[in-house]
Amino acid sequence: MELFNVYPLYNVTPVKAEGAYVWDENNTKYLDLYGGHGVISIGHTHPAYVKSLSAQLSKIGFYSNSIQNPLQQELAQKLGKLSDCENYNLFLCNSGAEANENALKLASFETGKSRIVSFNNAFHGRTSAAVATTDNKNINAPINLQQQVTFLPLNNIELVIHELGKNDVAAVIIEGIQGVGGLDEGTTEFFKEVQQICNKKGVLLILDEIQSGYGRSGQFFAFQHHNIQPDIITIAKGMANGFPIGGVLILDTYEAKFGMLGTTFGGNHLACAAAISVLDIIEKENLIANVNEVFQYFLEEIKAISQVEKVKGKGLMLGVEFDFEVGELRKKLIFDKHIFTGGSNNKKLLRILPPLNINKEQIATFIAAFKDVLK
């Protein structure tokens, strides 16, 4: 059997990893400023994380959601406390798309409506409703087109007010900071006005924090830069440092009913142990403070490079924009300098998504290499 060939691959084969580094089969060491697409939050193979997962696996790795699993409560409590979202309840699932799928379904259950407002260039995943709210026709199959979704430009509140005025919208879904789309984001004024109009019209506001959450933006959630309170928050990538897990945080004014949502694998023992360990490490190692410190250093250094047109994003969710396409630059960074970076829909944007415990020396290594390949 061969693999169903859907991924264009770089010819690199990582076989081990530690902190902000990965090594290939020839023992070549790479600096990881991509974090496996914003997934590696606490650094690769963090010893406390490895210990915690190994210990859990040797006790019990999985049982279904038909029994008591106190690890789920422990995770919910720690997450509520660290994210300052104690007035939310948690539903656990397995991926980002699944988190958004459940969030959209909840909004539809709650309102009895089915139209969704999303934004230009949004990415919310590849399952049925999630992909329909993703602004990319190439990944929507005919079966996905049955969903009713309206795409609006970011930061145009008049259009949001106009659409919600039609009284058929279940939810507005928006990324804290756009990831795949290229690091665009709503202004504080826009987020606040969207929240206000959603509250007024009984429409649920879903904040997709799958990439921008878990400290990556310099706050636990990116929406916390704007002082709003979404109805639903979705999480995944940084949550368990690569162990598959997703979550939906639902404001506690919304009531759960038995059977309303469900999953076989979601919230299993091993996934919870991984997610708890990540929260413990973020707290103990003060990683959000590190994000802000490294961000300031990165900004100072990168702005001094004349070819850089613009720096987008916040914290360690960054985009560096040029007036040329960055494909060749990324290849040079990987193959000549052994540094992983990311791309986006915006071909002129280089994405930087390192582990949250990356240090200034490692960023300095990147800056020096970057200046060299730009010569």
Ligand SMILES: Cc1ncc(COP(=O)(O)O)c(C=O)c1O
């Ligand atoms: C903002 C956002 N939402 C949803 C998803 C989908 O997550 P997953 O690939 O885990 O289904 C992604 C993945 O890149 C994302 O960046």
